[in-house]
Amino acid sequence: MSTAAGLHPGRVLILAPRGRDAVVAKEILRDARLRADICLDIEELLQEIDHGADVAVMTEEATRGDIRAMAAWVLSQPPWSDFPFVLLTEHGGGLERNPAAARLVSMLGNVSFLERPFHPTTLVSVVLTGLRGRQRQYECRRLNEELESRVQERTGELAAVNRQLLGQIKERENVESTLRQMQRLEAVGQLTSGVAHDFNNLLTVVLGNLGFVEKGLAAAAGVDGKLTQRLGYMRAAAERGAKLTDQLLSFSRRQRLEPRSLDLNETVVNMRDLLQSTMGGTTHIETQLQHSLWPAMVDPTQLELAVLNLAINARDAMQVGGSLTVETDNALVGPPLRPEEPPAGEYVSVCVSDTGTGMSEEIRAKVFEPFFTTKEVGKGSGLGLSQVLGFAKQSGGGVRINSRLGEGTSVYIYLPRAETETAKFGPAPLRATWAGAPRNATILLVDDDDEVREVTRAMLHELGHIVLEAGSGGAALDTLKRHAGIDLLIIDFAMPGMNGAEVARLAHAEQPNLPVLFVTGFADRGGLASVDDAFIVGKPFHYDEIAGKVQFALGAGAGNVVRLRR
Ligand SMILES: Nc1ncnc2c1ncn2[C@@H]1O[C@H](COP(=O)(O)OP(=O)(O)OP(=O)(O)O)[C@@H](O)[C@H]1O
Numbered sequence: 001m002s003t004a005a006g007l008h009p010g011r012v013l014i015l016a017p018r019g020r021d022a023v024v025a026k027e028i029l030r031d032a033r034l035r036a037d038i039c040l041d042i043e044e045l046l047q048e049i050d051h052g053a054d055v056a057v058m059t060e061e062a063t064r065g066d067i068r069a070m071a072a073w074v075l076s077q078p079p080w081s082d083f084p085f086v087l088l089t090e091h092g093g094g095l096e097r098n099p100a101a102a103r104l105v106s107m108l109g110n111v112s113f114l115e116r117p118f119h120p121t122t123l124v125s126v127v128l129t130g131l132r133g134r135q136r137q138y139e140c141r142r143l144n145e146e147l148e149s150r151v152q153e154r155t156g157e158l159a160a161v162n163r164q165l166l167g168q169i170k171e172r173e174n175v176e177s178t179l180r181q182m183q184r185l186e187a188v189g190q191l192t193s194g195v196a197h198d199f200n201n202l203l204t205v206v207l208g209n210l211g212f213v214e215k216g217l218a219a220a221a222g223v224d225g226k227l228t229q230r231l232g233y234m235r236a237a238a239e240r241g242a243k244l245t246d247q248l249l250s251f252s253r254r255q256r257l258e259p260r261s262l263d264l265n266e267t268v269v270n271m272r273d274l275l276q277s278t279m280g281g282t283t284h285i286e287t288q289l290q291h292s293l294w295p296a297m298v299d300p301t302q303l304e305l306a307v308l309n310l311a312i313n314a315r316d317a318m319q320v321g322g323s324l325t326v327e328t329d330n331a332l333v334g335p336p337l338r339p340e341e342p343p344a345g346e347y348v349s350v351c352v353s354d355t356g357t358g359m360s361e362e363i364r365a366k367v368f369e370p371f372f373t374t375k376e377v378g379k380g381s382g383l384g385l386s387q388v389l390g391f392a393k394q395s396g397g398g399v400r401i402n403s404r405l406g407e408g409t410s411v412y413i414y415l416p417r418a419e420t421e422t423a424k425f426g427p428a429p430l431r432a433t434w435a436g437a438p439r440n441a442t443i444l445l446v447d448d449d450d451e452v453r454e455v456t457r458a459m460l461h462e463l464g465h466i467v468l469e470a471g472s473g474g475a476a477l478d479t480l481k482r483h484a485g486i487d488l489l490i491i492d493f494a495m496p497g498m499n500g501a502e503v504a505r506l507a508h509a510e511q512p513n514l515p516v517l518f519v520t521g522f523a524d525r526g527g528l529a530s531v532d533d534a535f536i537v538g539k540p541f542h543y544d545e546i547a548g549k550v551q552f553a554l555g556a557g558a559g560n561v562v563r564l565r566r
Pocket residue numbers: 309313314317354356357358359363367368372373374375379380381382383384385386408409
């Protein structure tokens with residue numbers, strides 16, 4: 001390798017303090033087109049090495065003084081470096097007879113010995129070998145640095161991928177926990193719906209029989225006032241039970257909703273007085289209404305109940321003198337982060353905010369569970385927010401809670417935006433008419449619960465009708481075949497095997513004009529969605545209610561027979 005000027009690119013340093021040794025060596029090297037510089041002592045040699053040199057040629061005498069600085073320099077070399085030294089020894093001073101030289105080997109590492117006198121070519125070739133070795137070291141350093149930067153690059157990439165992976169794992173954990181919570185709520189929903197259904201049957205029996213006892217007592221002479229009062233307590237308790245059952249059904253999303261296009265601003269304005277009396281005089285109530293609010297598709301009664309539940313919670317969370325805000329808005333909602341939130345989309349929201357205690361994250365995680373309450377016994381049943389969530393979800397929306405401990409709570413109910421301003425009704429609802437309704441009608445009563453059937457039969461009997469009974473859909477269809485002249489079919493909707501809607505369908509196949517009245521603790525939306533409310537009796541029912549509906553159904557005649565969607 002040589003430069004353009006013909007000089008070798010390496011640089012040689014010479015340390016030979018005695019006589020003309022240094023000059024002679026320099027001349028020999030220069031003749032071989034090697035660049036060489038003379039140093040006067042070890043200190044200068046080390047400085048020049050640091051400035052840039054590739055081989056050092058030293059005489060043995062130069063190393064006889066204090067060479068600790070040189071030893072330290074050799075040790076401090078980076079891992080890639082092993083600086084080459086050429087040591088010119090005395091004649092006959094070979095390693096085997098020269099312990100000082102042996103010490104230099106271990107101290108300097110990369111040393112070549114050249115015994116004087118030497119032929120110039122020998123010096124040149126030893127120096128060239130040293131220079132070549134040094135070039136290899138430089139190459140090694142370059143490769144090493146390149147490798148290091150690639151390793152760093154890769155490490156950076158790996159760290160980024162790792163961060164991404166951790167993010168994905170976290171996201172998956174969130175999704176899984178949301179899913180688990182949803183499944184839990186769903187399971188609790190199914191359970192409560194079953195319990196509520198049984199309770200409705202029990203309450204129908206209790207309330208129905210209470211009605212008879214009350215009537216019987218009223219008819220008997222000398223009624224005991226105390227006894228009547230006690231019966232009143234029983235009725236009040238049973239009716240409270242019916243209300244709780246209703247809320248359970250609403251949580252399990254199996255209540256009958258009658259959604260219609262509604263202006264939530266109007267609902268809020270109409271509720272103001274009710275809210276004020278609920279909250280008491282010391283609470284300041286504010287409404288913030290969005291003026292260009294979209295219409296919402298919602299059942300008005302359930303919505304009012306939900307807002308009332310939220311207001312009661314707000315009242316309980318506030319000290320005297322707090323403030324309640326009811327707000328309406330159009331909302332564009334992103335993907336849900338919690339199970340109670342609605343799917344992404346356009347909603348109309350109504351939000352109830354308070355300046356109360358707020359909730360801890362721990363409590364917040366449980367508030368939608370039925371029967372979860374932090375209120376003292378007798379004060380809360382833990383069903384308020386269950387109703388709110390059940391109703392919102394069944395309506396096709398959802399709920400969101402923002403709460404800060406010590407600062408207050410906002411609960412948003414999201415309801416689906418109605419497509420049109422006009423209500424999405426079917427035909428105009430039928431009004432019950434009493435005129436022309438026959439007495440002494442023959443009614444086929446179908447219910448799988450013997451006690452419910454018995455109390456219903458007694459009520460119908462009181463109304464002056466002839467009652468045929470069936471404990472199942474199959475038995476009912478048999479009776480229909482055998483008996484001519486049945487005027488009305490009253491069917492329990494939820495029965496094992498064939499449900500009420502199926503029985504009605506099969507009955508209509510035989511007798512298309514037979515009026516049908518459904519009795520139900522809850523209604524599957526799909527099952528009875530197309531049936532007008534006039535032909536549905538909710539459990540537990542009052543004597544007056546069943547009386548009115550039976551009369552209406554009998555009077556409805558051939559023209560108004562309930563048709564079920566096929
Ligand atoms: N606005 C609120 N501020 C603070 N905590 C609240 C608020 N709303 C609900 N909570 C907490 O959530 C719990 C459950 O509320 P939820 O309405 O379901 O039942 P409840 O109010 O305890 O009883 P119920 O409504 O059946 O009478 C409450 O007991 C309370 O701890």
